[in-house]
Amino acid sequence: MSPPSTTDVLVVGAGPAGIAAATAAAEHGRKVIVLDDNRKPGGQIWRDSSVIASPARSASGSRKQRAIDRLQRSGATLLSGHTVFSASASGQLETLRELATGSFAERFRFEQLILATGARERFLPFPGWTLPGVFGVGGLQALVRAGYSVAGKRIIVAGTGPLLLAVAAHLSHDGANVVAVIEQAALSSLIPFAASLWRQPSKLLQGAQYRASLSSASYRTAAWVAEAIPATDGRSLSAVRITDGKRTWTEPCDLLACGYHLVPNTELAELIGCTLQRGFVQVDEQQRTSVPNVFCAGEPTGIAGLEAALLQGEIAGRACAGVATASLRSRANKEQAFARGLARAFALRPELRQLPQPGTIVCRCEDVAFANLQHPSGWADIKLQTRCGMGPCQARVCGPAVEFLLGSKPSSVRQPLYPVPLHALTATTEHAPEPFKVEPESIHKVEETA
Ligand SMILES: Cc1cc2nc3c(=O)[nH]c(=O)nc-3n(C[C@H](O)[C@H](O)[C@H](O)COP(=O)(O)OP(=O)(O)OC[C@H]3O[C@@H](n4cnc5c(N)ncnc54)[C@H](O)[C@@H]3O)c2cc1C
Numbered sequence: 001m002s003p004p005s006t007t008d009v010l011v012v013g014a015g016p017a018g019i020a021a022a023t024a025a026a027e028h029g030r031k032v033i034v035l036d037d038n039r040k041p042g043g044q045i046w047r048d049s050s051v052i053a054s055p056a057r058s059a060s061g062s063r064k065q066r067a068i069d070r071l072q073r074s075g076a077t078l079l080s081g082h083t084v085f086s087a088s089a090s091g092q093l094e095t096l097r098e099l100a101t102g103s104f105a106e107r108f109r110f111e112q113l114i115l116a117t118g119a120r121e122r123f124l125p126f127p128g129w130t131l132p133g134v135f136g137v138g139g140l141q142a143l144v145r146a147g148y149s150v151a152g153k154r155i156i157v158a159g160t161g162p163l164l165l166a167v168a169a170h171l172s173h174d175g176a177n178v179v180a181v182i183e184q185a186a187l188s189s190l191i192p193f194a195a196s197l198w199r200q201p202s203k204l205l206q207g208a209q210y211r212a213s214l215s216s217a218s219y220r221t222a223a224w225v226a227e228a229i230p231a232t233d234g235r236s237l238s239a240v241r242i243t244d245g246k247r248t249w250t251e252p253c254d255l256l257a258c259g260y261h262l263v264p265n266t267e268l269a270e271l272i273g274c275t276l277q278r279g280f281v282q283v284d285e286q287q288r289t290s291v292p293n294v295f296c297a298g299e300p301t302g303i304a305g306l307e308a309a310l311l312q313g314e315i316a317g318r319a320c321a322g323v324a325t326a327s328l329r330s331r332a333n334k335e336q337a338f339a340r341g342l343a344r345a346f347a348l349r350p351e352l353r354q355l356p357q358p359g360t361i362v363c364r365c366e367d368v369a370f371a372n373l374q375h376p377s378g379w380a381d382i383k384l385q386t387r388c389g390m391g392p393c394q395a396r397v398c399g400p401a402v403e404f405l406l407g408s409k410p411s412s413v414r415q416p417l418y419p420v421p422l423h424a425l426t427a428t429t430e431h432a433p434e435p436f437k438v439e440p441e442s443i444h445k446v447e448e449t450a
Helices: 016-027 055-074 137-145 163-173 187-199 201-212 267-272 306-320 326-345 350-354 379-386 398-406 422-426 440-449
Strands: 005-012 032-036 077-080 083-088 092-099 102-115 119-121 154-160 177-183 218-220 224-230 237-243 248-252 255-260 262-264 294-296 361-363
Touching (some): 005 306, 016 102, 016 306, 102 267, 102 306, 137 154, 137 163, 306 326
Parallel strands (some): 154 177, 177 218
8 A cells, every 4th residue: 555645634525514624624724635435526415416407406506616616725635536444543544446447545644534424315125125216315316417317207206304305306307207205204293393494494495495396296294115016027116005004005106216314424433433422423512523633524413404514514624723613603503403303303103114024135235134134133143144234335224224123233333344355455556635626537637647
């Protein structure tokens, strides 16, 4: 491996939180490197929005552009295509880069670390959920943003969380025929949550706009997908079976987008030894974790949305530079209260635990069926006996599902966080942080240097 690159502040994640953190730290004189595993900055919400056309998406696109322009002016260095697979509290971190010429591991040394690793979708298994045509909600949105056409396709969007309406509206704008949005939370949970947003009218307005843009789709609460039904060829989707616990009905469709809100990406924080509280990274008023010189911002500290990510990122970046953060704190606290409201309103109903049948696959990487998970006692036993969670996703998909279904949670996090080819650990690269660029050409330039 090549000698490490050194920096004052290393930021992991170039989503809104990481961009805001890096910008603030660099604007206040710190030398900053930002690492992200994607080819472009922006994280989940600002994922390649080159196809943006609707007013809401144009506004989001220009906000993204402003944030990226400011990051660029700040002097921070962005390194895309770096997956962080290992880190320690002693100030060292390792990344994997997969280039056309091979895979390479690189080392970085830092004085301060800001973790802005975001969140991922939660998937819950039900019969048929592994069929072609069944996607995650954010997953289908990402595919569409990358060019996958949904024009004319009948789509059901199901699961739980605010993402359902947002994605349904985007799919509809892209020409899909969104047949129904199926939300598992009951109206009696959603109404108090909506009422609590009177101090944040922009959030209410956004939800209302999404709903208004879906005039032809039904919005059904207290209902959930019980089964995805294959077509006669067995290789595509023909319909989904939906239930409200009393009644069950079948809705024909071409695609199903189904996701159960988000789970925080806390693995890197756990590896470093940061304390977690109720599943989220515990931080103080300045986004400091329990580990000295390690900060955390955005979704790993609570699923709170874009505004919270931006505010927390800025607080973390300023705190790294020793600059006052008090003026931002009350706004950030308000957004954290929104996160608690979200978690209450979209809490998972127990009936979802009854959905998997004995043959339903729970761990897709290792093909482990629900029946095989019935007897082991605890996560370690589950892993040993079934290989559940030992595949390429390293329990990122099946872990939260097993935790919800059986109450067993992965007990420890080990490096490497992602599979790393052995030869990558010995290959050397002539690494020098590239000047900030955001277009795909920057990646090609990096590739040429490897
Ligand atoms: C699939 C999905 C789709 C979403 N779509 C919407 C939407 O349409 N509208 C909306 O309002 N909100 C959406 N959200 C929520 C939105 O992501 C948050 O509100 C907000 O963007 C969080 O910002 P963040 O910076 O905390 O995290 P993110 O935006 O998730 O950014 C985190 C970044 O860190 C990178 N990263 C993580 N781990 C590593 C690692 N080990 N090595 C290198 N890089 C790493 C990730 O690839 C990502 O680029 C979505 C969330 C998800 C998970």
